[in-house]
C-alpha cells in the first residue's frame with residue numbers, strides 16, 4: 001500500500017473519503033447505521049461516501065489492487081454486513097435519485113435510495129413499487145436478497161419486478177444486466193445480488209395502484225390475554241382457500257402506546273370497495289369476542305409504508321431473527337402448536353426489552369411469492385406461508401442484555417423448527433453461521449458457486465451467500 005494511506009484514493013474521488021484520522025467524521029459515519037450494537041462492533045478502515053458510479057469504480061479498483069476488503073451500504077444501512085472490520089465501506093447514501101417513466105411503468109432507482117424515496121416518486125403517478133415494509137430500510141438491501149413487502153402476496157417479492165441492474169463488477173467494469181444480456185447473472189442477482197457486484201441502478205416494473213392509492217389497513221388490537229383465541233381464529237382465516245391475493249392479513253404481538261402487551265391483526269386490503277373492505281375488517285374485529293381497539297381505516301399507500309418507521313428508530317441496539325414457516329391449514333394440531341409457541345414466547349420476552357421496538361410479527365408471504373418457478377430466480381424463500389420474525393431492542397450497552405435478547409429471538413425460531421421451510425438471507429445475523437446453510441437449497445448453492453467463480457473468483461464481494469465460511 002502507498003505510504004500515506006488512502007491519499008491517492010481521496011484525491012481521485014469526487015465524493016468524500018473519511019478515514020480513521022478524521023476522528024469526528026469517522027465516528028459519525030460509523031454510528032450512522034441502524035443497529036447501534038453492530039455499529040459499535042465493526043471498525044472499518046474508511047468510508048468512501050461516493051458521488052456516483054465513477055467513484056464506485058475508483059474505490060473498487062483501489063481496494064482490489066491493495067487487497068482491502070470492501071463493504072457496501074446505502075442510505076438504509078440496516079444490515080449487519082454494511083460495515084466490516086478493516087474494510088473500506090462504499091457508502092451510497094448520496095445516490096438516492098428515483099425517476100419514474102409513467103408510460104412504461106418503470107422506476108429507475110439509484111442504489112442508495114430507501115423505500116421511502118421510491119414510494120415518494122411512484123405515488124405521484126399512482127403507481128406502486130414493491131419495497132420493504134419499513135420505509136427507512138434501503139431499497140437495495142431489501143431487493144438484493146429477495147425483498148418482501150406488505151403486498152407481496154399480491155405483487156410477489158421485489159426480485160420478480162426487476163427488469164435490469166446497472167452494476168460495477170469485481171474487475172471495476174460498469175455493466176447492465178438483464179434477462180437477455182446475461183441470463184445466469186440476472187438469475188443470481190435476483191436473490192443473492194450482493195455477491196456479484198455493486199448495483200448502481202435498479203430498473204423496476206411498477207403496477208397500477210387501485211382505488212387512487214388508498215388501501216384499508218392499520219391494526220385491530222386485543223389485550224394479550226386474548227392472543228390464543230384471536231391468533232387461532234386468524235390462522236383459520238388465512239388458511240381459507242377462497243382468498244384474493246389482494247387481501248393480506250398480518251399478525252403481531254407488540255405493546256400499546258401505554259406500554260401494555262397486546263396482539264393485533266393488521267389487514268392490508270387493496271382494490272375492494274370501501275364497504276367490502278370494511279366488512280372483512282368487521283369479521284376480523286369480531287375475533288376473541290370483539291377487538292379492544294380498532295384503527296383500521298382508509299390509508300394512502302405511502303402512509304401505510306411509513307407506519308412502522310417510528311417503532312424501529314436508528315442508532316438503537318437490536319437483535320432480530322426470522323424464518324419462513326408453513327403447515328397444512330387443515331391440521332388443527334399444527335395450528336394449535338404454532339399458536340401455543342407464539343403466545344408463550346411473547347409472555348417470556350426479556351423484562352428490560354423496549355416496549356416500542358419489541359415484536360413478534362407473522363407476515364403472509366404466500367400466493368404470488370410462491371407462484372413463480374423456483375428456478376427462475378436465486379431467491380429461495382418461495383415456500384413459506386408466513387415469514388415469522390422476532391425483533392427486540394435493549395436499552396444499555398450491556399453484554400447480558402444483548403445475550404438475553406439474542407437468546408429470546410433465537411428461541412422462537414428454534415421452537416418453530418417443525419414448521420421451517422427455509423431461512424431468509426435478509427434476516428441473517430452475525431454469529432448465526434448455521435443459518436446460512438439453510439438459506440439456499442443445494443442445487444441453487446451449486447449454481448451460485450459456479451456463477452461466483454466466473455464473475456468474482458477472488459471474492460471481492462463477500463456478502464450474500466458468502467457471508468460465512470460455512471458455505472464453502
Ligand SMILES: Cc1cc2nc3c(=O)[nH]c(=O)nc-3n(C[C@H](O)[C@H](O)[C@H](O)COP(=O)(O)OP(=O)(O)OC[C@H]3O[C@@H](n4cnc5c(N)ncnc54)[C@H](O)[C@@H]3O)c2cc1C
Nearest residue numbers: 074076077078079081082111132133138141142148199463
Ligand atoms: C427494521 C427492518 C425492517 C425490515 N423489513 C423488511 C421487509 O419488510 N422486507 C424484507 O424483505 N426485508 C426486511 N428487512 C431485512 C432487510 O431486507 C435487510 O436487513 C437488508 O439487508 C437491509 O437493507 P439496507 O439497504 O437497509 O441495508 P444496507 O446495510 O445499506 O445494505 C444491506 C446489504 O446489502 C448489500 N448492498 C447494499 N447496497 C448494495 C448495492 N448497491 N450493491 C450491492 N450490494 C449492496 C450490502 O452487502 C449490505 O451489507 C428489514 C430489516 C430491518 C432492520
